Structures are given as C-alpha cells and as structure tokens.
Amino acid sequence: MPPADHAVRLAWPGRAEFARPPLATLKVVQPGAASTRLVWGDNLSALAALGAGQERAHLVYMDPPFFTGREHTHVERSRGKDGIVRRLLPAFDDRWGSLQEYLQELGSRIQSARDLLDPAGCLVLHVDPKTSHYAKVLCDEIFGAQAFASEIVWRYRRWPAKTKNFQRVHDVLLRYVRDPETEPRFKQLYEPLAPSTAKTWGKSRQRAVVDARGRRRRSSVTEEASPGAPLGDVWDISIIAPVARERTGYPTQKPEALMARLVEACTAPDDLIVDAYCGSGTTLAVAARLGRRAIGIDQSPQALEISRKRLSALGIQAQEECLVLQKRERLRPLARAAGAAGLPVLVAGPRPA
Amino acid sequence: MPPADHAVRLAWPGRAEFARPPLATLKVVQPGAASTRLVWGDNLSALAALGAGQERAHLVYMDPPFFTGREHTHVERSRGKDGIVRRLLPAFDDRWGSLQEYLQELGSRIQSARDLLDPAGCLVLHVDPKTSHYAKVLCDEIFGAQAFASEIVWRYRRWPAKTKNFQRVHDVLLRYVRDPETEPRFKQLYEPLAPSTAKTWGKSRQRAVVDARGRRRRSSVTEEASPGAPLGDVWDISIIAPVARERTGYPTQKPEALMARLVEACTAPDDLIVDAYCGSGTTLAVAARLGRRAIGIDQSPQALEISRKRLSALGIQAQEECLVLQKRERLRPLARAAGAAGLPVLVAGPRPA
DNA sequence: GCAGTTAATGAATCGCATG
C-alpha cells in the first residue's frame, strides 16, 4: 500500500520508477536461526529478498555513501618488523555520474527498506547536510510526509578545517515511521537537565500548576526524582578517536554510542534490526550487545570480513554467512566466490498470505 | 545572471516561474540617510524595490512562517488595576492552501533576496526541520548548489512535549553565498574548547607535527593561547525566557544572541543588512548595536510599531518609516493608511547603469 | 555584588467536540 500521493516531488530528466527487483529473479532470504546474520550482496536485492520473506524489521538503518565524489579507503594496520604498518585498501566507491543517478539508486533502496518494516518499525537514514534535503523529499514521497518523525542532528567535534565558513560539525539522521497511525516502538530516553534547571529545581520533578481562572502559577516541586529531560533530536556524541579500541580502520565508521541510542529508543529486545550498508558492523555489534536480532548487508567481502572478526571478538559465534543470489548473470561471480570461501547460502519461503 | 542550471528540481502541478514584480509597477526605495530603516509593505515588492535601487546587502535574513498551518498571536501586556493584563492579538497568518502554494511564495522571495545581495554577501534562511529540506532544494535551484555554504543548526532547550518521539529542539538556518567565486565576508568566531581538549592541552594552541616520512606525530603545544575552537555549525543558544527583558510578546521572536553571531560573522561594520520578515525587530536592534546599517520589512503595522518602540528604547532615533508603493490597486489601502499615520514615503532612483 | 528564590510559558501535543 503506497502512502498518499505527495504533490511536491523531486524531478529530473529521465526520472524512472524506483526499481523493485522482481521476485522471480531472487532467491529469498529465510529466517535464520542465528540472532546475528550477515548478507553478502547488492543491498537492493537483499532488501527485496528479505522483504519477500516472513520477517519484519523494527529498525532499518541505512548509512549510504554521502555523494562525496570520492573513493573511500580502508586503513589496514598490521604489525611488521619495523613496527606498525599501515596499508590503504579501497573500501567503497562514492563516485557517481550525477546527483540524479545517486538519488535514483538511493530511492529504490529506501522503498525496499520500507517494504521490510513492521507497522511499528522505522527507517533511519544517515546522511550529511548536503544530501539530506534531497533525501528527505524522496522519503516524503515514499513514506508520505506524515510518516516523518525526526531530523536527528549528530553533532561531533573534530580537527578544524581552514575555511571562510562555519565548520561543518554535524551529520543528519532522518527517521520515518512505517505507519503514522500505529503506535511506534519508542522507549523514552533522558538526558541530563540543563545546569540552570538543576540549579533551580534540584533533582526533583516539577509539576505544572494552574489556578481556578486558568492562569499558570509557579510550578510545584514533587517528591519524585526527575529522570532528566526527555531526549532531544540534537545529539552530542564524539567521533571515534584515532586511538579508540572500537576503531576498525574502515572509513566513515560510526560510533557505537550513536547506534546504541538509536537501537535503545527505537527497538525492544529480540526485535529485528537491518543495516543495509553494514560496513564494519557497528550496528550488528551494538544490536548483539543490547539483545536485538540483526542482519547486516554489504556488497564488499572485506567489510563483511571485518564485521565477522568484530563479532567473534565479542564472543558472538552464532552468526551465519549468507548470500543473496540474483538469478541474473551479473552476480554469478559473487556466487562462485562464495562457494570458494565456503559460505553457506540461505534461501527462504514465501511471504505470509 | 542566473546560476548554472540544476537538473534535480522540485516539481508540483502548475508550478510557475517565481514572480519578479515588474519594475514599472514599483516605486523604488531610495538609499536612506538613516542607518536603521523600516519598510512597510509586502516583502516581495519591497525586496524588488530595494534591488532596483543602488544599495547592495551583505546579509539578507529571512525568517518566514514555518508552514505550521496556524495563525500566530501576539501577547500584549499592559498594567491594569488588577495587575498585569494580557491581551491576545493576531500577529501573522501561517495558513496556506498547500505546500506548493507556500513554496511558490517563498521561492519568489528567495529569488528577489538574491538579486539584492552584494557579491560578497549571503542569504540566511531560517526554517524548521519540516520545511528546510524543500527550502534547500529551492535555494539550490535559485543560487546553484555551489553557493550552499552551511546548514546551521540552532539548538535550544524547551519544555518537553509528551510524544513518542525525540523532542524537537532545533531550527535550521540555511546559508547561501551570492557568488561562490568571490571571497565572502566572514569573520572567524570561536567557541570554547571541548572539556576533553582543554584537559589534554590546556589553553594553549596546538600545532600539527609531521615527521620526515610524512607521518603524523603527537602534536606540539605552542606558546600561543588558544582562542578556542573555530565556531561550528551547531549553535547552542537558549530561547528567550518567559521573563526575559528582551521579550516583546511578538510570537516566534528570535534571541538577540543568535542574530548577533550571524551578524558578527557575516558582515562588517557599516554593511547593509536586510530582514525581510522583520517581526519584532530583533535583527535591527542587533545590527544597530553592532554598528551595521539595516532595513527591516514587514507587512504588519503592529510589527513595525513594536520594532520602532524597541529601537527608540535603544536610543536609535534616526530610523525612518517608509512604504513601498505598488501602483496596483491591491496596496492602495496601505498607502492611504500610511498617509493617515503621517508616515513619510521614500522613493528611489534607477539602478546603476 | 552574589546567591537563592520566583515567575511565566510554549513555530508543543493530545483528544474530544463540532461541522
């Protein structure tokens, strides 16, 4: 069921419908036994293959390339005889013919992600302030503007750039709920009270007071301890320090603290989380730590390798490798490589009636 | 000269060219003698009338209605015999037939604002996270994507709303430079170092250190005192407290601290600032305090009245009232009212050859 | 002056009337 039509849309020459890979060309992903799974393949096919199965996700997180026009590299560190040796390896390619080409691909993936969501679930799309605006107009088309929940601003600190402009120190996370009519999964989190509030009211919760004439009076102090202020949509979380233990060397790695907030607020234990651009596996690691089931998708075997190592370092052995096969010739090389690497392949049953 | 064509655009049924009021229908605003001026009239006409004149602005600030679908009210306070009496008066109407109608009007004003900018000047458009994305796509069309400078996030603290979502606690300010090839007006401002940085490095400035093989070493501490970190694009500034002295009662009033940052960073003394939605006159007050010339435009005589009082409380007597006249019948009542109120009317010479 | 106390409110949100 598509959302109500949105009169204001993005237009570009030759804009086509967003692709929905036909079911006939896919092997559908089965519900797996393990609570953390890795899917190797094109994420458009993978999202469609998952959507054709019976499972529904409470959170789909997408951290696509930001249309930077660059090829991003993975910094691999190893111990050589002269100390630590750094090797630069290509990780993912963020070069596109044009903005419209980028948006065409992104839109298809957003659409397939939506199909995979539970009615109480949500999509979180992680972008930067240059692409977020185009992405939001696309999302409004796909989900309906009513489904827009939050623009979360992730504010971080970094080494300043020499520029005649304000330093860019934030990313944007767009959150859409699948169905605005359904009560969404949401756990209220709190942040510390502002210093000025704490000074005036201490740690007690306040209560609004209205007199007989309907006018506001001074709020009263209650016995209850305040849990803090309900969490806002601007999050001050530091980027992964160059020497941090969680750092993998994979480019554009996101901090676990950021993902933990999202996962805690938007899902409950045992819910399914899908990360369509898995990368170094931050989402999977956080999901496992917080007792959520998770599936990570990535096209790059190197990314999956890093994720697999990271998970096993956490003692998570139960994850499986699986591979989305498209029957088309294009993905045959992946399939052959998978066979050579001894990866099991999962296929799945039909969508419930 | 229009910017390079942008292939990705917003489309809606019946989208028309953005209106540029024909010069023949306008009386053009003259450069005024006073450093703070008020213009009463429709801001589209007023921006066009200013653009047809000789002056160029280094900052055009626009704080339009946010497409809230509501009529906003002004809380007027006066001293009655039973204490303070509050009266609710309509201030501005933010009800629209549709999003496209809103965007059509907004786009015309953005376009006229651009025409008025100095090559080293910039536009700042203040919106909320629901409209910012549409507004940015429009601005990219009008200015060219290259002219996009910053998405500034204004983060404030407010009473919590009871909602199954992250609390919305930020506004968005989109900044575009007039000409990306020209060195923009920009004064580097600083913010306090992060606590973790101050702990490690104290108040001294750091210097990057690179060894003979081109590898980064631990940075060195310099003698120089650090001025802080170059100001970022996420600003934590409190809203105007219910009991603050600067509060006028006019709805959606912006804090002076916010405007002061913008004005200091984006203009130099004696530069011209134009506020197309002047409201209670915050921009004018700040501009005057910082020694910038300023013109405020508003359609509402009540808004101008509040601004005039606010300015005269600051000892600024030199401001003039002027009125943009359109020769069309539609604005005749305004003109008649202006005459009745004894307001002088400024008209101006032609654009320079 | 400084520190502790007081005051006022919402570019909110929700839910029940009203056509």
Add this chain to the structure above:
DNA sequence: CCATGCGATTCATTAACTG
C-alpha cells in the same frame, strides 16, 4: 462519516527579582 478546530494539559527552562 472524516477532516478540522479549539480547549485542556505539559514541565523543563532561564532571566529577573529579592535579600
């Protein structure tokens, strides 16, 4: 009926006031 509107409810926030 299903939009729309208006009235009731919310409590963290911070400048001004008081002693």
